[in-house]
Amino acid sequence: MNSIQTSPLSEIMLEKDGKIHTKSSRAGDYVVVAICVFLILIYLAPFVNIISRSLSSPNALVNNRVSFWPVDFTLDSYVYVFIPAASKVPEAAVRYINWLAKPEVYRFLQFGEEGKNHKIVNGLPATIPADGPTIQNSVNNIDYTISMNGIWLGDEETTAKAIANGYTCDPEYIVQAIRCSLNDAEAGLVVPVTLSVAGPYTEDLKAKGEEGTCNAVRAPEGQFDAIWDAFIAEWRASGADEIIAERAAKYVDPF
Numbered sequence: 001m002n003s004i005q006t007s008p009l010s011e012i013m014l015e016k017d018g019k020i021h022t023k024s025s026r027a028g029d030y031v032v033v034a035i036c037v038f039l040i041l042i043y044l045a046p047f048v049n050i051i052s053r054s055l056s057s058p059n060a061l062v063n064n065r066v067s068f069w070p071v072d073f074t075l076d077s078y079v080y081v082f083i084p085a086a087s088k089v090p091e092a093a094v095r096y097i098n099w100l101a102k103p104e105v106y107r108f109l110q111f112g113e114e115g116k117n118h119k120i121v122n123g124l125p126a127t128i129p130a131d132g133p134t135i136q137n138s139v140n141n142i143d144y145t146i147s148m149n150g151i152w153l154g155d156e157e158t159t160a161k162a163i164a165n166g167y168t169c170d171p172e173y174i175v176q177a178i179r180c181s182l183n184d185a186e187a188g189l190v191v192p193v194t195l196s197v198a199g200p201y202t203e204d205l206k207a208k209g210e211e212g213t214c215n216a217v218r219a220p221e222g223q224f225d226a227i228w229d230a231f232i233a234e235w236r237a238s239g240a241d242e243i244i245a246e247r248a249a250k251y252v253d254p255f
Helices: 022-055 058-062 088-100 103-111 156-164 171-183 196-218 223-250
Strands: 012-014 020-024 118-121 124-127
Touching: 088 103, 103 124, 124 156, 156 171, 196 223
Parallel strands: none
Antiparallel strands: 012 020, 118 124
């Protein structure tokens, strides 16, 4: 007589789907689920890292401080750059801009080679005079670092200190000057005024202004004053005086 293997009633569970499971099979399910979750996390990790890097400051990226959470949160990576529709190589232009946006690239373009273009002072680069093949095209190669137009080290304070390192005076003076220029400047008030007489004269006066300026620049030696005065007299008689008079009549003292 064949024996029948049975499980104790306490180890048998009846699921809603009508299937019978033992405790041992349920434990196996947990193991499978855990392995699947682990594999999913492994596959997602690189994408999470990419997103975190895109939301972190360049300074954090250069110092390898980013793993799975943004450091010094910023949206600068999502600034739009437009390529003209007439560009013959738009893909190449995009690749070039992406290359310029890499911290290791623009850091080198900004400060050049250590010992030749800069030295390290208090942990930050300080520009030094250079000549020969290593000389920069312009100060901090602002012609090349188009994404930040000069120096940028991830935050305003660090950037200000790096700029100050390039001066011979007390660096704190430069840092304070930069802070004042960014926070304490005052824009002049603008009072909008509609000039009714400007319309008919604008293009003509602009053309006369360009022509008169060119003639004055090319004036023979000793004749500049006469040519300039004649140009101004004709320019004013061509409608400029009417515009000046209307501006004066409609002027509003903002204070």
